Amino acid sequence: TGTITGDGWIIEVEAMKQPVVGLIIHIGEVVEGSPSVGDAAAAQVDRARRQDITRNHTATHLLHAALRNQLGTHVQQHGSLVAPERLRFDFSHPEKVSDKELAAVSAAISGAILRNYPVTDAAKSLQQAQREGAMALFGEKYGDTVRTVIIEDDVQRYSYELCGGLHVNHTAEIGSFVITSEGSVSAGIRRVEALTGHAATAYLQAKLETLNTIARQLGALPMQAPERITGLQTELSEARREIEDLQRKLARHSFNRLIDQQLESLDGVQALVAQLDGTPMETMREMTDWFRNRVDNGVMVLASDIDGKPQIVVAVSDALVKDGIRAGDIIKPIARIVGGGGGGRPQMAQAGGVDSSKIQAALDAARGLIADA
Numbered sequence: 001t002g003t004i005t006g007d008g009w010i011i012e013v014e015a016m017k018q019p020v021v022g023l024i025i026h027i028g029e030v031v032e033g034s035p036s037v038g039d040a041a042a043a044q045v046d047r048a049r050r051q052d053i054t055r056n057h058t059a060t061h062l063l064h065a066a067l068r069n070q071l072g073t074h075v076q077q078h079g080s081l082v083a084p085e086r087l088r089f090d091f092s093h094p095e096k097v098s099d100k101e102l103a104a105v106s107a108a109i110s111g112a113i114l115r116n117y118p119v120t121d122a123a124k125s126l127q128q129a130q131r132e133g134a135m136a137l138f139g140e141k142y143g144d145t146v147r148t149v150i151i152e153d154d155v156q157r158y159s160y161e162l163c164g165g166l167h168v169n170h171t172a173e174i175g176s177f178v179i180t181s182e183g184s185v186s187a188g189i190r191r192v193e194a195l196t197g198h199a200a201t202a203y204l205q206a207k208l209e210t211l212n213t214i215a216r217q218l219g220a221l222p223m224q225a226p227e228r229i230t231g232l233q234t235e236l237s238e239a240r241r242e243i244e245d246l247q248r249k250l251a252r253h254s255f256n257r258l259i260d261q262q263l264e265s266l267d268g269v270q271a272l273v274a275q276l277d278g279t280p281m282e283t284m285r286e287m288t289d290w291f292r293n294r295v296d297n298g299v300m301v302l303a304s305d306i307d308g309k310p311q312i313v314v315a316v317s318d319a320l321v322k323d324g325i326r327a328g329d330i331i332k333p334i335a336r337i338v339g340g341g342g343g344g345r346p347q348m349a350q351a352g353g354v355d356s357s358k359i360q361a362a363l364d365a366a367r368g369l370i371a372d373a
Helices: 047-071 099-115 126-131 197-218 222-262 281-294 318-322 327-337 356-372
Strands: 002-006 009-020 023-032 042-045 077-082 087-092 119-125 145-152 157-162 177-186 189-196 264-266 269-275 298-306 309-316 341-344 348-352
Touching: 047 077, 047 087, 047 099, 047 145, 047 157, 047 189, 047 197, 099 177, 119 126, 126 145, 177 197, 189 197, 197 222, 222 269, 222 281, 264 356, 269 356, 281 298, 281 309, 281 348, 298 327, 298 356, 309 327, 309 356, 327 341, 327 348, 327 356
Parallel strands: 269 298
Antiparallel strands: 002 009, 002 042, 009 023, 077 087, 087 189, 119 145, 145 157, 177 189, 264 269, 298 309, 309 348, 341 348
16 A cells, blocks of 8 residues: 555555556555546555564464474464454464463564564475475465565574565564464364564553553552462352352241241141242252251242242152152142243252243142142
8 A cells, every 4th residue: 555646646545456467456546636647656655554564474474384383284374364453364273272382382483583584585486496395375376486485594494485475574573473362263273363563562561551450459569460369269269158158048047937937737738838039940949958858748839030030849748749749740730820831850840931920820829739639
């Protein structure tokens, strides 16, 4: 991108394409004046944008090489995006890249940047480039003559690929490199996204500021923040367990009071029939055990309105099960009243429904079923 200017007019170039060899077409918008065929013109590249793109493009070559070195030579490029503000690299790999592997890849690339490898290009025959071990893009069609890009110094060759794009002259021009994410694109294809140059520096600075803010809130040094957070998480887990234990004890105490106050006799059968709105099904199931442990010869029916949805449980003591009273025989007809269904074991059954306005009618029906049992 850039501009094409003439006498009294300016075109902002947005894209370029080459439909045939030797014909380059610039695509853009006239932002000032009216250009005419035959006008003298001068083209100027947006150098800042180009520098960002070249940094990211060369970084994809470093990334490709580092991934192959760390994960294995099965790694092949399966597409990439080189934008001024970021880069994206897709590659073949059968599983998630671990944090340790990503750290090693990132360290290798940072090392290559600091080593300041020269980046050179050369036109060669495709056969010669392949003999020399140049990496080719998976599925790409190449002509007889190709452009190769080599990243190496007198001691070590870091990367050798077929490529027609723009690159820095030395790897140190990339400045900084940071991986921002790694994830799956499809089966067997992973994706790494990264930043270079000014974008990488800004990203790391923002993360550092966030870490410093967290450390201040914790009253710790930045490097101590993870340990302090782990300690707080442990304390929170212990506090939650204590709260859950207290809630369970309180619920048990409240339930015992409920039995003392509302246990009734229905034709000789001890029965607890109650509506406990807001009580979750898990708690009501636990109450069935409490009831059966305390009442040797009884039936319990509890109902709860959870966000407009009725939930019902029925518990029957073992002695009454032997006499032929089964929880499922009670739950099924009353579940139909609230527009639902349910089932379970002879000793305990549960149901859900859709019409919480019918809960009281269902409980009244349960009393009749218990009395008739």
